[in-house]
Amino acid sequence: MIYGFIQGAASLIAGLGVTIRAFFQPVVTCQYPREVLTISPRFRGHTKLLADAENPEKNKCTACGICVKGCPSGSIKKVEGEKREGEKRKTATEYLLDYTTCSQCGICVEVCPFDALGFSHDYNGAGYKREDFHFDLVKQLKRSKVQ
Amino acid sequence: MVNDLLKLAGSDAGKMVIGLVGVLLFVVVNALLLTWAERKIAGHMQRRIGPKEVGPFGLIQPIADALKLLGKEILTPAKVDKPLYYLAPTLIFVPVLVSFIVIPFDASLQVADINVGILVILAFSSITILSILMAGWGSENKYSLIGAIRSVAQNIAYEIPMLLALLPVVMLANSLSLREIVEKQQGLWFVVIQPLAFIIYFIAGVAETNRTPFDLPEAESELVAGYHTEYSGMRFALFFLAEYTNIFIVSAIAATFFLGGYQGPVLPGIVWFLLKSYLLVFVIIWLRWTYPRVRFDQLLNFAWKGLIPLAFLNLLITGGLLKI
């Protein structure tokens, strides 16, 4: 019994040793608004439209609607496009994504036959209303260009 | 006018008033400091920073917390037993304030040196149980009630070893006055003569303050928040305040009885006293962030079958040796 008692006391002291050692070790915290972690290049945020490599003014989306059908939760509300002069296919003029129902699964990116969609690295969005996250990806693409 | 005031301050009653104001101020500052220290120490033990953004090193954090709690809606649940519910958080302060009156911070810094000092502290500390029981019963919440009942059983069980651990020191010092006990430790601290009593007292003290590993009355994963589940805003803050003040008192008594109180070389007495007390407070915080919680039956078994016989044995041996 005395042996058990000593053993128990020793185990308690060993535990104290662990915490006091941690006390003097450096912290592992990343102080978010002052420091930021590097986000992995494969990070899946919400989707974004990709610009055409040849013509950066234009997005690659042809408004075919395959992603709309493929989306499991119906997050892609509306994809509209128009045919410009001298082009074979349509170009999207409006791409409405309701990010608040998205599950970031990436099925739309995979099914897209034109590789027009990619994942954005927008990882820290927060807002005051739901509508802040109803994106028009065509407009977003233009805005990110301006920046 | 000024002379009158000074005269008043010089009188016994005046001293008492100044002392009480000082004590109140100290209670508040101590609690604020301890909440900050607890979060900061816990943070670093878990390899994070703890409060940082509110004021330098997060030092204003407790003030923000206190102001926020002050500004909260005063909410009284509909079904509570109102007199008990209102009285409990106020009553918990009586033992806290009384204890401070007799603790000698320095050779001359003591509100009143009562010749039965330790008895005053132990007698009044029982009121804490009463107020916790009132809080638990008055809240009309089953979690609160279980928490309160646990608290009563626990505090009664641990008061006995606490007393039995302090008695050998009283016998050695031949006095019940805290000042005299400190004075008797001029050469040798009592912890050297009475290590077992010190450990028993300290364990019982941790249990008395309801801290992990003995935090059953407010065991979060079992009882949500224990006896103060239904308390919000400033009333909850009072419980918080009392808890942290109790931690300090337990440490201060341990420092007074076993670690020579305000005795120490070079530095002034009060610095030594606070240093020793806060070192023990640190240990209590350290324990909390290391151990899991014990179970209720284990807790009581430990007190009745472990601590009390040991403390009693220690007392007998001390008594016998003193006679020889």
Place this chain on the structure above:
Amino acid sequence: MGERGFHLEKEIIPVKFALVEKVLDLARANSLWPVTFGLACCAIEMMAAAMSRFDLDRFGAGVFRASPRQGDLMIVTGTVTKKMAPVLTTLYEQMPSPKWVIAMGNCAISGGPFVFEGQYNLVEGVDLLVPVDVYVPGCPPRPEALLEGFLKLEEKITGTRRFPRVESAW
């Protein structure tokens, strides 16, 4: 105020109150104690935000209270079902004012990926039950997004932003 007969002090009292309110708001914004209220997947990311890597406690928001009576902030982290809805509103009502709500994750915002035609058990957005102050979208959002949500809430309470803004790449 004038109507209630305070017209004599009309010019003084509002000013004083405004100052007190301002100080209180500052205190409130820096001491947001969340209620421990995990619903689903996002709860794990909420915990992650409170842990060593991100440390919510830096902003004074790391004190998770299990009792709603002692919380200031309810973080709805996950899907709210019709069975859970009355519980959630009760919890909200048990919290003393002033109180705030963060809807974390797409489920809490709008029902998220679990909305489909013929669904029978989902509340499509927690804002149909209680007023929501800040929305943090994602499935689940990264802990940084929740921290950003806290900063946004602080901004909402005090009216100013103390912290640098982090622009993430689109």
Place this chain on the structure above:
Amino acid sequence: MVNGLIEEIKARVMGAEPVEVSYTEKGYHCALETSPDKLSGVVGFFDEKRFYLECLLCTDYTDYLELVYLFNTHLAPCRVKVALKIDPEHPVAPSIAAQYASAYWYEREIHEFYGVLFTGHPNMAYLFLHNGIDHYPMRKTKVPVPSEDQARLDSFKPGEEEDTFFINLGPQHPSTHGVLRVVLKMDGEYIERAEPVLGYLHRMHEKMAENRTYQQFLPNTGRMDYLGAMSFNLGYVLAVERLCAIPVPDRAKFVRIIATELNRICSHLLWVGAYLADLGALTPFLFVFDDREQILDVLEGVAGSRLTYCYFRFGGLYNDVDDEFIAGTRAFVKRMWSRFSLYEKLVTGNVIFINRTRGIGTIAKEQARKYGVSGPVLRSAGIACDLRKIESYSAYDGLEFDIPVGGHGDVLDTYKIRIAEMENSLRIIEQALAKLPGGPFMAEKVPKKLKPPRGDVYQVVETPRGELGIYIVSDESDGPFRMKWRVPSFSNLMIFPELAQGVLLADAVAILGSLDLVIPEIDR
């Protein structure tokens, strides 16, 4: 084993016609059809042969309802599917809850979702659904709930008695890890009766599956068990691959194992932390999250998300692993090996922890079989059943690892098993990294739209919490006709009322925590 069994069933049970089926195609070994009057004889036979009831499910074929009982043995897989057709107009079937304790909840579940009434069941109260529901949700046609059944909606009505009182543990309570509600009938600090109430996070996954294509259901898998998302993801793709006979390249198999095992460590780590938090120690919680973040960094690098992964695809992976992933995994494995001694000092050796966990929540072997528990809880009872070894899938058969088992069946054993499993997972990862072959990470000819043949399959995987079974019925369309998830936490929780009887409240919290529950997985 299967042949002998078929003969024996023929001889013993009058009129039963068992047929052997191809395990690789179906995922079970033997099928058998029975009728309501013979059911009890069939079930009695399996009970006598020490089979456990793996799953009990119902499918609505419009013309008839089919109840499927899946029986299996623990150490040598021999899965028998027993089908029972019942009339959809008057759905009544005999209850087997008296023989198999696990059927008690399964039958209640089928009752509320399909309206099948089980005669002889002690309590047909609703388990999942809320009070406002007016039809049986899983039926293909809308069948209203009859008025006499409406009374069963309130699943638990506590009746006050002298000297006892009721406590609601949850749905918002720190120890239930989510939104589980347990109604406890207390006598002082002792529990007289515990009654879990589920469904606070019922997200209709099974109903949703019937409305979606196979591909569209993929993201749901990670949200069912958010801590073991990889295992659920793996189980689902394996089931669909079995259904459509899609081959998987070797590289994908090994990457799947690495990712799943990393995820398993992640899940067990979180359990250790959360469990210690239940017992009152908060610091280990933060330590394990620190380790966990390292895994999340690695997995985010390939899967793109931190928690609800959707990494595996039919026939392969979402994308290939890179050198960074391999280096990251190696670094993590190295770090993790050195962390065990820290947990040993802080937790495992701690005398308070040992005293809190030793000898409580003891599970006996027979009890484990009757309740159909699985995973670490089953292994704590001393049954070395790990599906990675016993019913090997992916490429687990080429890897060396142990199945840690306990001797006492108590809570401390489940803790030790989980720690040992983490060590074994590290071993598996090391071996898989060493063996990782080159080549494609995706099968070549996977059609964009899957049109599997008519029929059903069953697929099991070992998740961090235990046995996950996925039963899919295909009707040749591009989406499942019926999908049933046999989830480990659901059957593990079933045993809780029995374990909690007569214990202290603090022990009940410790037992509940040891089951490692993930609520969305229970509620589905």
